[in-house]
Amino acid sequence: MNTNTKNGSLSTRARAVALAAGRGFVLALVSLPGAVLGFTLSLLSIALVPIGIGLVTTPWVLTGVRAFADWRRVLAAQWAGVRIASAYRPIAGDAKPWTRTYAMLRDPATWRDLRWLQVDMTAGHITALLPAVLLFYPLEGFAVAAGLWRPLSEFGGYWYGFVHVTDQGSALGAGVLAAAILALAFPLAPRLLTVHFRLTKAVLGASQGELAERVRVLTETRRDAVDTSAAELRRIERDLHDGAQARLVAMGMDLGTIEMLLDKDPAKAKQLLAQTRQSSVDALAELRDLVRGIHPPVLAERGLGDAVRALALRMPLPTEVNVELAGRADAPVESAAYFAVSEVLTNAVKHSGADRIWIDLHHVEEADGMLRITVTDNGKGGAVIGAGSGLAGVERRLGTFDGVLAVSSPAGGPTMVTMEIPCALS
Structure with missing residues (x-):
């Protein structure tokens, strides 16, 4: 032995x-x-x-x-x-x-x-x-x-x-x-x-100094994420209170009035019923918009590529989308990427003066992988990442996931906004 x-x-x-x-x-x-x-x-x-x-x-x-x-x-x-x-x-x-x-x-x-x-x-x-x-x-x-x-x-x-x-x-x-x-x-x-x-x-x-700097940057991005989440919760609460909740309260009051008018004034009761039905339709539409703003159903069901395609269909400008993704990223990454694209598109529509937009999504197989999104418009250019701008908010959103934002926007255009988020696809 x-x-x-x-x-x-x-x-x-x-x-x-x-x-x-x-x-x-x-x-x-x-x-x-x-x-x-x-x-x-x-x-x-x-x-x-x-x-x-x-x-x-x-x-x-x-x-x-x-x-x-x-x-x-x-x-x-x-x-x-x-x-x-x-x-x-x-x-x-x-x-x-x-x-x-x-x-x-x-x-x-x-x-x-x-x-x-x-x-x-x-x-x-x-x-x-x-x-x-x-x-x-x-x-x-x-x-x-x-x-x-x-x-x-x-x-x-x-x-x-x-x-x-x-x-x-x-x-x-x-x-x-x-x-x-x-x-x-x-x-x-x-x-x-x-x-x-x-x-x-x-x-x-x-070195310890570099690691400390890295921790400081991560702490700032996490704090920005918490602040953004808190602001988003306040917006949702405000939208519910001022929108759907107000309509539902009004509908309850109208229904009470209808109960009293059914025998006395059927015509008036019928008119109020029509108004109440329209109020219910409006309240449902507001709730759908609110849910879409929190997490679009198409993003959860179909993934980032189809969600961005659906977003492009709602744009007032012709928007071409090219997607090359062999799988799906984690849900938080997809959500961050979706809302980052949405913000960049909103900026392009409001400020660029462009008449066409191109969106490219693909996954780069480097190390653990990189989700790279490029949004290009043929507008007047001049876009910068500055305090108070929508692009600064996009940069903070991406920073939560160690992502980066790069903007190339010479005077006269075109403007190219590149977003990268380290991630692996399932």
């Missing part, structure tokens, strides 16, 4: 060592050229920014570097249980190249990535390779002890570590050294792989 337990434990440790060595070797093999290429292209692209070429190339290069860094974050979590925080500032996907370049170069995470690439191609490469060295280097020592030293002795001997192998005795010494290194591999190899990822975390992980 004890022998079986020991054999099982030894087998488990051997698998752990082999796994750490294999992962470290693959990591060292891939990370060195990746880090060198990423760092070189980044420096070259940033250096070309003043002459304009870098404005186009830098966003692509830095996006690749971020993808490489995110891949390392995933490996750190899966292979060593090391969580490395990411704090990239959100950037609208449809922003102009110079805007993306400026935003990325202002992001502290960009320069942290570049520092990490330098560490990854030096100390990071060595720490990734060490688990494989501890496992595979002893094999060479055993081969030397088994007789490989003989053909090598023709060249004046062979150095294995600090052992100069010239005869069978020194070859056995190399074998002993190989056994000692292999013994060290069992406790050290998995730990060295963890050391590699801890080194990665020390350089690549977001």
Whole structure:
């Protein structure tokens, strides 16, 4: 029983060592050229920014570097249980190249990535390779002890570590050294792989200041969401009190009057019945509008694409809708996106002077996914995100879900409003 337990434990440790060595070797093999290429292209692209070429190339290069860094974050979590925080500032996907370049170069995470690439191609490469060295280097020592030293002795001997192998005795010494290194591999190899990822975390992980800033932004967006929800509840209460509730009270009074007039003045009672019926129709219409303003039934039943199509049909301007969604987002995301589109369309109708609107909805399969919505009109342009504007409200609504809003609206038009919300589709 004890022998079986020991054999099982030894087998488990051997698998752990082999796994750490294999992962470290693959990591060292891939990370060195990746880090060198990423760092070189980044420096070259940033250096070309003043002459304009870098404005186009830098966003692509830095996006690749971020993808490489995110891949390392995933490996750190899966292979060593090391969580490395990411704090990239959100950037609208449809922003102009110079805007993306400026935003990325202002992001502290960009320069942290570049520092990490330098560490990854030096100390990071060595720490990734060490688990494989501890496992595979002893094999060479055993081969030397088994007789490989003989053909090598023709060249004046062979150095294995600090052992100069010239005869069978020194070859056995190399074998002993190989056994000692292999013994060290069992406790050290998995730990060295963890050391590699801890080194990665020390350089690549977001600083406390950045995480605090991230928490501050999230706190503000959540507070805006709570304020918006409270204002929405007050609006619903006001609409019910001043609209449907008032009509229902009036209908109750009319019905009481009708009861008294049925015998005395049937004609008048019939007239009041007609008015009461119309009041009930009006009250029902107001309740439907109120419900539609809270959560449109078509959104719950058919999803965001059909809800936006229905919204476009009610627009006074010709509106084209293109939807490419392979599934449905979570209900809160769909609701936020729907009302954001509704607000942008309302702004376009009121202020743009456009005679046509285009809406595009699609899902970008990047990382966990991104819902991207673009609303374009051929109006006079000049739209800005400012305090008190409808677009500022849209930005706050999207911020609740870590979404971003970008507006391109030069004088003379056209105006393009891009909204992005991180989400996965079911």
